[in-house]
Amino acid sequence: MAFRWRYLDASGAETAAPADAPEEFEDQAEAEAWFGDTWEDLRTAGIDAVDLLDDSEEKVYGPMSLQEG
Numbered sequence: 682m683a684f685r686w687r688y689l690d691a692s693g694a695e696t697a698a699p700a701d702a703p704e705e706f707e708d709q710a711e712a713e714a715w716f717g718d719t720w721e722d723l724r725t726a727g728i729d730a731v732d733l734l735d736d737s738e739e740k741v742y743g744p745m746s747l748q749e750g
Contacts, residue, residue, distance in 0.1 A: 683736040684712040689744055691729040699726050709733070709741065720747055 685705045690696040698704075699722075706712035712733060716723075723731070724747040732743030 683707060684709050685734050686712065687732040687734055688728045689730040699723065723747055
């Protein structure tokens with residue numbers, strides 16, 4: 682099963698993925714490991730929150746805020 686991140690702006694609308702972000706991941710653990718390494722860069726790039734989606738586009742969880750607090 683593949684997974685991907687959906688990137689959200691401050692209004693909760695989907696926004697474009699950063700250019701260097703993988704389109705999908707082979708499993709949830711790989712997606713989460715990548716996110717753990719890059720969430721601060723995503724926040725700096727203007728991403729406000731993310732949802733994790735499976736390959737059927739069902740939300741696994743989210744929205745998960747990238748903002749402090």
